[in-house]
Amino acid sequence: MAKTITQEFVKGLWDEIPPFRLVLGLCPILAVTKSVENGLGMGVAVIFVLVCSNVLVSLLRKIIPSQVRIACFIIIIATFVIVVELLMQAYTYPLFLKLGIFIPLIVVNCVLLGRAEAFAYKNGIIASIADGFGIGIGFTISLVALGALREVFGSGTFLGMSVFGPSFQPFTFMVEAPGAFVCLGLMLSLMNLAGNK
Amino acid sequence: MREIIKMIVVLTVLSCFSGGLLAAIRGGTKDKIENQQLEFVKGPAIRNILDGCSNDPIADRFKIKDGDTEKSFFVGVFDGKANTVAFESDGKGFGGDIGLMVGVNINDDKIINIGVTTHSETPGVGSKAKSEPKLSNQFKGLGLIKSFKVKPDGGQIDAISGATVTSRGVCAGITEAGNVYKRLKPQVVEKIKEFK
Numbered sequence: 001m002a003k004t005i006t007q008e009f010v011k012g013l014w015d016e017i018p019p020f021r022l023v024l025g026l027c028p029i030l031a032v033t034k035s036v037e038n039g040l041g042m043g044v045a046v047i048f049v050l051v052c053s054n055v056l057v058s059l060l061r062k063i064i065p066s067q068v069r070i071a072c073f074i075i076i077i078a079t080f081v082i083v084v085e086l087l088m089q090a091y092t093y094p095l096f097l098k099l100g101i102f103i104p105l106i107v108v109n110c111v112l113l114g115r116a117e118a119f120a121y122k123n124g125i126i127a128s129i130a131d132g133f134g135i136g137i138g139f140t141i142s143l144v145a146l147g148a149l150r151e152v153f154g155s156g157t158f159l160g161m162s163v164f165g166p167s168f169q170p171f172t173f174m175v176e177a178p179g180a181f182v183c184l185g186l187m188l189s190l191m192n193l194a195g196n197k
Numbered sequence: 198m199r200e201i202i203k204m205i206v207v208l209t210v211l212s213c214f215s216g217g218l219l220a221a222i223r224g225g226t227k228d229k230i231e232n233q234q235l236e237f238v239k240g241p242a243i244r245n246i247l248d249g250c251s252n253d254p255i256a257d258r259f260k261i262k263d264g265d266t267e268k269s270f271f272v273g274v275f276d277g278k279a280n281t282v283a284f285e286s287d288g289k290g291f292g293g294d295i296g297l298m299v300g301v302n303i304n305d306d307k308i309i310n311i312g313v314t315t316h317s318e319t320p321g322v323g324s325k326a327k328s329e330p331k332l333s334n335q336f337k338g339l340g341l342i343k344s345f346k347v348k349p350d351g352g353q354i355d356a357i358s359g360a361t362v363t364s365r366g367v368c369a370g371i372t373e374a375g376n377v378y379k380r381l382k383p384q385v386v387e388k389i390k391e392f393k
Contacts, residue, residue, distance in 0.1 A: 060211075067204060071208060082222075089226070090226040093237050
């Protein structure tokens with residue numbers, strides 16, 4: 001019995017939330033979550049690419065020969081990533097400067113290839129859209145949560161606004177790479193704790 | 198055999214489609230991206246140089262062919278007259294190329310200001326060429342068509358202490374800008390008439 005559309009959507013938000021359950025796509029998660037804004041920008045870019053590539057893969061799943069499916073997925077994903085990169089340069093240039101290399105690197109993000117291979121190639125278009133949105137939004141939520149944690153403690157701000165007032169001494173460890181690992185580990189353990197109950 | 202042909206056809210069609218889509222989007226966003234890059238990378242320097250002008254120098258720009266390359270000129274309108282242009286140049290610094298923006302009054306060929314746009318000089322030493330106006334201020338009011346040198350080389354410009362190579366690069370860049378200006382001035386004068 002196939003799952004309903006709602007189930008496909010909701011599973012991306014908790015059961016299969018990418019960084020914490022699937023533990024995929026860690027590179028951008030660790031690198032761009034220095035602030036909420038960066039996390040949100042990256043998340044939106046991923047949602048767009050994921051939904052578009054899921055739709056296309058699902059549409060073409062009867063045509064794409066299984067021997068060259070990976071190559072086809074990569075072409076589709078790469079195309080949409082460059083579309084996002086161009087649009088970002090054209091409309092949100094400062095964000096593009098901050099995310100820099102991590103936008104083109106969405107191409108090799110396992111979340112996207114994983115969804116194309118594991119889901120869209122085997123399922124219908126509506127279910128694929130739901131899956132794309134679910135996983136994409138889950139990814140964004142994780143990026144924003146991690147970004148918020150790191151920004152609040154690492155720079156004492158939230159979306160650029162000061163949280164603790166001027167006397168706060170920023171805990172700069174949090175905005176550096178080791179802080180990203182520690183945060184991710186803590187959140188993973190918290191989620192496991194919640195899941196085990 | 199059929200399988201192989203199918204693979205080739207699918208991959209080819211997919212690639213063509215992808216190429217076409219990207220070309221279309223690139224074409225559609227090209228001007229917009231150029232504007233954004235000018236606004237955020239060179240915009241601050243341009244606005245600083247053409248401070249007090251009554252128009253938007255980034256919107257009011259034109260291009261002139263110089264050999265194989267095209268140079269962009271940004272027009273500044275002062276007192277209702279378009280009499281100032283800013284354009285780019287570069288010189289070799291300590292850590293690589295130093296991107297420069299030079300503003301010049303086309304009536305008397307005098308430099309109104311210069312600014313550093315991009316550089317990879319040593320932070321806190323050579324980077325002062327961008328962050329502090331001490332070096333750039335020395336160029337204000339000098340005639341553009343001549344060669345500039347730092348004082349140790351027998352010139353007229355005080356180098357930033359500890360950053361002679363950077364200062365030398367800026368001087369060379371401005372000298373080069375003078376050469377370009379000399380070469381292209383007739384066309385600049387012609388083009389700027391449109392911006393009155």
